[in-house]
Amino acid sequence: xxxxxxxxxxxxxxxxxxxxxxxxxxxxxxxxxxxxxxxxxxxxxxxxxxxxxxxxxxxxxxxxxxxxxxxxxxxxxxxxxxxxxxxxxxxxxxxxxxxxxxxxxxxxxxxxxxxxxxxxxxxxxxxxxxxxxxxxxxxxxxxxxxxxxxxxxxxxxxxxxxxxxxxxxxxxxxxxxxxxxxxxxxxxxxxxxxxxxxxxxxxxxxxxxxxxxxxxxxxxxxxxxxxxxxxxxxxxxxxxxxxxxxxxxxxxxxxxxxxxxxxxxxxxxxxxxxxxxxxxxxxxxxxxxxxxxxxxxxxxxxxxxxxxxxxxxxxxxxxxxxxxxxxxxxxxxxxxxxxxxxxx
Numbered sequence: 001x002x003x004x005x006x007x008x009x010x011x012x013x014x015x016x017x018x019x020x021x022x023x024x025x026x027x028x029x030x031x032x033x034x035x036x037x038x039x040x041x042x043x044x045x046x047x048x049x050x051x052x053x054x055x056x057x058x059x060x061x062x063x064x065x066x067x068x069x070x071x072x073x074x075x076x077x078x079x080x081x082x083x084x085x086x087x088x089x090x091x092x093x094x095x096x097x098x099x100x101x102x103x104x105x106x107x108x109x110x111x112x113x114x115x116x117x118x119x120x121x122x123x124x125x126x127x128x129x130x131x132x133x134x135x136x137x138x139x140x141x142x143x144x145x146x147x148x149x150x151x152x153x154x155x156x157x158x159x160x161x162x163x164x165x166x167x168x169x170x171x172x173x174x175x176x177x178x179x180x181x182x183x184x185x186x187x188x189x190x191x192x193x194x195x196x197x198x199x200x201x202x203x204x205x206x207x208x209x210x211x212x213x214x215x216x217x218x219x220x221x222x223x224x225x226x227x228x229x230x231x232x233x234x235x236x237x238x239x240x241x242x243x244x245x246x247x248x249x250x251x252x253x254x255x256x257x258x259x260x261x262x263x264x265x266x267x268x269x270x271x272x273x274x275x276x277x278x279x280x281x282x283x284x285x286x287x288x289x290x291x292x293x294x295x296x297x298x299x300x301x302x303x304x305x306x307x308x309x310x311x312x313x314x315x316x317x318x319x320x321x322x323x324x325x326x327x328x329x330x331x332x333x334x335x336x337x338x339x340x341x342x343x344x
Contacts, residue, residue, distance in 0.1 A: 004030040004032065005031055006050055006053070007034070007051065007052065008035070008047050009033070010038040010055065020033060031316075045065075048069075053075050053315045056076060058082050062085060064087045074097065076097075077100070078328075079308070081101065081104050081105075083328055089329075092331045092335070097318045097332050098328040099314040099326055104307050105297070105298040106166045107303075108300050112245055113243055116243045117243055120243070121213070123149070129288075131146075149266065152212070154178050159180040159213045162218050165217065171215060173197075173198070183210060209237075215242075215244075216246040216250055220247035224247075225250065227250055228244075228251040230258070234259075236265060238265065239266050242256070243268070245271045246272060251273075251274075260290065261287070266289065268289070269290070269292075270284070270291070270293075271293045272295050310325075314326070317341055323338040
């Protein structure tokens with residue numbers, strides 16, 4: 001008889017029908033799969049009390065307290081890239097392997113960031129709103145009367161990329177095709193490597209001062225939380241715009257609203273905010289120079305299917321005693337012996 005394990009999906013993002021189909025093809029393990037929507041630590045503890053595996057979303061806070069109450073847990077497999085929702089040290093101390101999928105949605109987020117950059121530059125959303133409101137009939141074919149502000153040639157602008165890892169590099173590759181001049185600020189990438197990716201390496205303050213468009217692609221860490229605050233926004237030219245497809249807490253929204261309202265910043269496009277979703281009374285909804293999307297940059301049907309399959313495969317690898325493609329807490333390998341995966 002194959003060993004039996006209990007696997008719990010803690011998010012309602014997926015109906016797990018595909019996971020059930022994939023698990024039906026697994027014959028060397030006996031997996032009981034359960035899906036439970038968890039809205040906090042107590043829900044996670046209740047759902048995972050007898051779990052060997054948690055498949056969690058980046059919105060599930062897997063804290064030390066949660067892990068203290070999950071005695072059977074062997075692996076936490078996170079649907080996504082970020083790890084700020086997981087206490088990696090606590091998992092390591094308990095011999096729990098944490099996996100995630102860093103390759104997830106690189107192209108999708110880069111495409112979304114470029115779409116927002118283009119929409120801001122070409123004033124696509126403003127024009128659409130105004131024409132729906134009758135501006136074309138009122139003004140006729142007088143584009144300059146309809147436009148709410150200038151449209152600068154994209155090829156004459158400078159794009160500042162904050163964080164030039166996988167996604168930031170993909171944005172740089174796309175932006176070069178539009179003729180943008182590229183600046184990059186990333187303390188974890190060597191200047192020569194930034195140059196190789198087509199960007200001039202600069203410090204963050206210099207980037208904010210020089211860039212016409214600032215796009216954020218850094219992870220959420222204690223250092224980056226609130227990094228784009230009133231001081232940082234004050235360094236940006238009044239004609240500049242900000243794009244955030246990284247993590248909401250990187251930007252101080254109150255400071256951003258103040259800058260946009262005062263005309264100290266020309267516009268912003270936000271796929272991520274803090275909190276999510278924005279409360280109904282948020283002034284961002286009313287600002288005409290703000291484009292909002294609902295944390296959707298990651299999404300394509302293909303990217304989500306790949307994420308789900310690879311997350312499940314990683315969890316199954318650990319149950320087989322094999323090392324998954326990515327171990328987010330490599331120090332755990334001193335406590336848990338995982339062999340290289342089988343070929344074929």
